[in-house]
Amino acid sequence: MKFRRAARLAAGLGGLAILAGCVAAERRAADGAPPTPPPTPDTSAAPRPAESALTFSGVFEQGGWMRGRVPRGTGAVLLGRHRIEPEADGQFFAGFDRDAPLRLAIGVDGEDDALRREVVLQRREWRIEHVNAAIRPPGSSETFLARRRPELERIAAARARRTGAQGWRQVFAWPAEGRISGLFGAQRIYRGEPGSYHTGLDIATPRGTPFTAPADGVVVLAAREDFTLEGKLLLIDHGQGLGSAFLHADSLAVSEGQTVRQGQVLGTVGASGRASGPHLHWGLTWNGERLDPLLFVPPR
Numbered sequence: 001m002k003f004r005r006a007a008r009l010a011a012g013l014g015g016l017a018i019l020a021g022c023v024a025a026e027r028r029a030a031d032g033a034p035p036t037p038p039p040t041p042d043t044s045a046a047p048r049p050a051e052s053a054l055t056f057s058g059v060f061e062q063g064g065w066m067r068g069r070v071p072r073g074t075g076a077v078l079l080g081r082h083r084i085e086p087e088a089d090g091q092f093f094a095g096f097d098r099d100a101p102l103r104l105a106i107g108v109d110g111e112d113d114a115l116r117r118e119v120v121l122q123r124r125e126w127r128i129e130h131v132n133a134a135i136r137p138p139g140s141s142e143t144f145l146a147r148r149r150p151e152l153e154r155i156a157a158a159r160a161r162r163t164g165a166q167g168w169r170q171v172f173a174w175p176a177e178g179r180i181s182g183l184f185g186a187q188r189i190y191r192g193e194p195g196s197y198h199t200g201l202d203i204a205t206p207r208g209t210p211f212t213a214p215a216d217g218v219v220v221l222a223a224r225e226d227f228t229l230e231g232k233l234l235l236i237d238h239g240q241g242l243g244s245a246f247l248h249a250d251s252l253a254v255s256e257g258q259t260v261r262q263g264q265v266l267g268t269v270g271a272s273g274r275a276s277g278p279h280l281h282w283g284l285t286w287n288g289e290r291l292d293p294l295l296f297v298p299p300r
C-alpha cells in the first residue's frame with residue numbers, strides 16, 4: 001500500500017504533474033472558415049475568445065492539490081464552489097477534498113465562459129480500518145458537548161485566519177520519521193461501530209520525538225491544555241487557505257502568532273487527547289476541504 005502510493009506520487013512530481021493548462025488548445029476551431037458570412041446575424045459569427053492564460057499543475061485525485069498561475073491583475077480563479085484570490089504575482093493554490101466530485105469547472109472571474117475548462121480527478125479507494133477504542137470518550141454527552149463546543153469554535157476561528165504565509169509554494173517535507181500507522185481517508189470502525197473517516201496521516205514514533213514544520217507558515221492555534229479529542233493541538237497556516245493540523249502532541253515549542261520555517265521544531269510527539277499510543281496525526285485542509293498529506297511529501 002505504502003509503496004503503491006509512493007509510486008503514484010513520484011509519477012505526479014517527476015513528470016512535473018499533469019499540465020492541464022494546455023487543454024484550452026482543443027477549443028481552437030479548425031482552420032478554413034466559410035468564405036461567405038451567414039445571411040442572418042448568428043452567434044457563431046462572434047469573434048472567437050482568446051485562449052485562457054490560466055495554467056495549473058498538481059496531483060489530480062481526491063485528496064490532491066494543484067498550484068496555478070494567471071497573469072498579474074487577473075480576477076479571481078473560480079474552481080467548483082471556490083473563489084480563489086491569486087497572490088500579487090498571479091500564483092494560487094487549490095485542494096481537492098477526499099470526497100470531491102470527479103469533475104470540477106475552472107475558469108477566471110470575468111473571463112469568457114467559453115474559456116471555462118474542467119479539472120478531472122482520479123477516484124480514490126479508501127481503506128477500512130478497525131480501531132480498538134470507544135467511538136466517543138466516556139462521560140455523558142452533555143458534559144462532552146459543553147467542553148467540545150468552545151474547542152470547535154477555537155478551531156474554526158483559527159482556520160479562518162489569513163496570515164499571508166507563503167509555505168503553500170514549497171515542496172512539503174515530512175514532519176516526523178516513523179512508521180505510517182494510519183492513512184488519510186480511511187473509514188474507521190471503532191469496536192465494531194462505524195465512525196467518521198480518518199482526517200490525517202498518522203506517523204507512529206516514540207513519545208518525546210520532535211516533529212517539524214512541513215512548510216513555512218504562521219501558528220494560528222497552539223493549545224497547551226488538552227483538547228478533548230486532539231489533545232495538545234497545533235494549527236499552522238501555510239497561506240492561500242492551506243493549513244496543517246498536528247494532534248496529540250506531548251509538548252509544543254511554538255506559540256500563536258509565531259512565524260515558523262520549514263524544518264523548524266514545533267513540539268514533541270505524544271498521546272494526548274484520544275490516542276491509543278504515541279503518534280503524530282498530521283492533517284491538511286484547504287478552505288474546508290480535507291487533503292491527503294501523503295500527496296504533498298516526497299516518497300520515502
Ligand SMILES: [Zn+2]
Pocket residue numbers: 182198199200201202280281282
Ligand atoms: Zn490520526
